[in-house]
Amino acid sequence: MQKAVLVIDDEPFLLRYIETVLKRFHYEVFCASDGYTALDLYQRHRQDIGLVLLDLTMPGMNGKETFQALRKINPDLEISFMSGYSDEEIKSLLPSNHPNPPKFLAKPFCTETLIKHLRSSPEDA
DSSP: OOOEEEEEOSOHHHHHHHHHHHHHTTOOEEEESSHHHHHHHHHHHTTTEEEEEEESOOSSSOHHHHHHHHHHHOTTOEEEEEESSOHHHHHTTSOTTOSSOOEEEESSOOHHHHHHHHHTSGGGO
16 A cells, blocks of 8 residues: 655745645645654654655755654655755765665656656555
């Protein structure tokens, strides 16, 4: 069964776009515009959420801090960073021996790329 997606991004337009696309493809979606709200949503709905799409650069609690906090709650949670940074730049932010490393979705992306990314998820297999 397909699990819900938690989308975390501080750009309101992008957050609405991703939510609209995912709902059109029958995903349940939770949205947060910052890391603190995302952690609260995850704590309340963790049994439903199987994947997190996480913006790397956000004010307040940034993507790396949010990633670390989510992984403390659930080390096996599938997380994908969304960023204009390259995959290599993102990998440099995490320890090289990090278990269960995040996936990466390069911004900007189109609807087809977003859905392909989600369908490559073990949660959606």
